[in-house]
Amino acid sequence: GGNFWVAIDKCSVVGTIAIINMGNGIGVLRKMFARPDYRGHPHRLGQQLMNVFLDWATANGFEQIYLGTLDNLERAVPFYEKNGFQIFPESDLPESIAKIKMRLDNRYYRLLLTRAQAA
Numbered sequence: 001g002g003n004f005w006v007a008i009d010k011c012s013v014v015g016t017i018a019i020i021n022m023g024n025g026i027g028v029l030r031k032m033f034a035r036p037d038y039r040g041h042p043h044r045l046g047q048q049l050m051n052v053f054l055d056w057a058t059a060n061g062f063e064q065i066y067l068g069t070l071d072n073l074e075r076a077v078p079f080y081e082k083n084g085f086q087i088f089p090e091s092d093l094p095e096s097i098a099k100i101k102m103r104l105d106n107r108y109y110r111l112l113l114t115r116a117q118a119a
Contacts, residue, residue: 002020004016015038017032017050017053022096025062026063026065029066050083054113058113065085086111088108
């Protein structure tokens with residue numbers, strides 16, 4: 001019920017993103033990675049991966065996406081916020097997600113999806 005995308009250029013992995021299906025319209029974003037030379041202009045690989053991820057999640061009935069990250073990731077935090085993710089207290093994470101959170105994560109986000117995002 002989830003999915004995993006891999007971006008490949010010249011036989012090398014240059015990016016990844018994944019969604020874990022937690023049921024009840026809830027997904028967890030994992031494995032977000034874009035090789036440094038593919039971030040920003042002209043590739044904007046991170047944004048391309050996120051667009052594919054969000055389009056697929058919306059089309060497949062996901063209503064909420066959660067993610068955990070580190071607050072010192074200077075590029076990741078604004079990237080997630082630019083894409084509509086809102087900071088979310090760890091204490092309010094659904095139990096199913098709290099059970100699978102990464103040990104080092106110290107900042108959590110949630111994105112509420114709507115059908116309009118698929119259009």
